[in-house]
Amino acid sequence: MPVPDPDTIPSVALLARAGAARERLREALSHANVAIVLEEDPNSLDAALLLAVAPQAVVVALEAAVDDALERLEPVLSSPGFLLVFDEAEVAARRDGWDAQRWGRHLAAKLHGHQQVLPPGAEQEQALLPEPGLPQTPAQAHADAGIDPHVDEAADVAGTLPGDSLHDRRQGDDVLTLEQALAAMQDTVPLAPAAATAAPGGHPATDVNDHSSWSLLDEDAAPAAASTVTAQALPVFDLDRLSLVEMEEPATGPRRGARGAVLVLAGIGGPDALRRLLSELPSRLSVPVLVHMPLDGARYGNLVKQMARVSALPVTLAEPEQPVEPGQVHILSDAVGVELRNGGLCFIASSAGLQVSSLPAAESAVILLSGADLLQVDPALTLAEAGAWVGGQVGEGCYDPAAATAVVAAGMFAGEPQELARAVAARWAIDEEQQP
Template identity: 45%
Template sequence: MTETRRVALLARPGEACERLRAALAEAGGEIVLEADPSTLAAETLRASSPQVVLIALEPSVEVALDRFDSVLGDPSVAVIFDEAELAARRTGWDAARWTRHLRAKLSGSDDVLPPGREPEHDMLPLPGRPPSPGQRDADVPLASFANEAETVAPQVPSEPVVGEPKRASIFGELSLVDDAPVDTTDAAATASNEAADALFKNDLEDLQRRIAAMDFSDAPAAASAPAAVGSAHARGAVLILAGIGGPDAVRQILTALPQTFSLPVLISQRLDGGRYDRLVQQMARATSLPVHLAEAGVVAAGGNIYIVPPELGVAESDNTLRFVANAPLLAGLPASDSAIFLLSGSDPATVDAAMAHAARGALVAGQAPEGCYDGAAPNALIARGGNAGSPADLVQQLLKRWPA
């Protein structure tokens, strides 16, 4: 039986506090303290002996958190942040999803799926039900569903129609328009489709033969080897892309990084309010490494963490990696000596560019979808052959590639 966790809820009175209180009750948390952090004494929080502290963030709350560092910095206390504005307007399906996420955090599990569900990136939405977070904006691998449909088609009961041609495929019988007849008698169209299929197959086989015959003797050094000291090119960086649900995973990664980690860590976290200075303060509590707000012209120094606003990117300059205004972030990384992590809530549109970097030697991985609040990008990465893991797994990959 799962142990009930003792939770301190720090939130100003209002809709956000009420919704978080209800979510905690449904998720199985025992609320031992509920208080407005702007007026709460640090001794009172410490005396409640919480195992988990849930904080509804807003400007007046953020400035009050410093006095709770002795509790929030305790490694035995799990700290969960939520934006008060988001919490206040979260209803219905989003509220249920957040409750699952919270239940997983309270139980120490990485699985935020509903009971009895398979991983969401392997499922199609049912009619009338919104898609799972892993399906929104992600490319769905239709071939797998087609193969499954072909397998189960003979088991589907049906009433044969007099004169109906032999059923070759379940998809040959479906129409996007109700009651529209399907023309299966056009032999010319059938022959044309078969010819197109044969041509595609020949082209694919030809491409495979050409790839197999290519000479890679002049290819760049193996991906596992970081750039040599004194290289003519700038060293790379670790780029962490995240959005809703991502701060928890980012925090876990930063907490696990040793002080001797050699690469700069760039965090591109999508925020509704755009308060990146607040994110700097939040992440500084999670790590022993220095955390900065990136600024144009500043060099990305190894062993430092940078919160990167959306208007900044990076570029090589004088054998260093600098932050540049109105420049690409992902595309500016030296691929052969960089890592790219796609966490919960990151933009699926970045997956293709990330995989292009992987082909040039970058370490590219996603957060395991079952631990994501919004797994669209990690799902899309997996569909393209990428790998994924828990935040702890991702840190181990980093330290294997770049030992501290």
């Protein structure tokens, strides 16, 4: 797929049926500083005409009425010389106001090959991508800082610090000796006379300066306290009755479904990134690929058809109560989740949708593409701590990078969709020569 030059005006072909969707897309292109060299209904378009105008990018409004036409044009549209941009016709027709402006900025960024997607006058967001090298240490940050200002500050506030009566009683600049301190304490603490022959309790009195017999223990009370402690016999355990406890429910039947899965999360800009990822995956994987990308209008059947054209793996729509099959791409709607049954994953009906935490960590992976929900970042990182492989999309094709950048900043794998696919293949691809 070619990388647009930000300094040139790209030529664009708009393929859409006449109607509101086509008008919205034309309006977005008119504000994107591009040259529209062709505007045609895919059903009546001749492939030779598309090749003749040689656009740098092709914007397609997807709907069921043009599926057959796109299949006919597939050999031309799959040309590496075209940058393909797909949009749902039904969504494009309803897009208006702020949503239309936002999508138009993302479209312009994609066609011009840059990431300037903020409205005019907004400050550029700080890049959160990690940079090579170790972070600056505290010693390096304060390498040029001297200690003199701190010493001066300490001297200025020394007089205001709280003290006690012993340290306040000074003779000139000298610190009190122990005898002087004890004498000072007589103002508040009565001391026994130095020459007494006996103290209460029958013990001989000692001089106040003789501290050789000082102790923290009450010698009279210690034996009495010790005498109150009685030995208690340790409990006797019957080792013959000990047994291991089942930590998991025993399987009630044969395992059906995969032990783990590769979960792909996407959103704005996701269809193109998903196409690039699936087109790079091999034809045989030991794990299934689960795709969750919210769509306005829930046209998941169309998404299945689109991805089936580029994927070497079978692409199906996930259905509740069906096992999650390895070596297949399953498109999940918002009302489908997964759970582990008898050691294998199974699709279930779920109003909350798919939960990242429901995947077995050691056998699973999570990939966050452009537009993935930020709420999925923490569950993905939690799964990574338990042993899952996690990666995030980077590069100029990632137009909503918040979630993907967050996992990359946390130390997870970073790459373009093709690089993410190759990393998955390196771990779960099945060698053709090992097949029976």
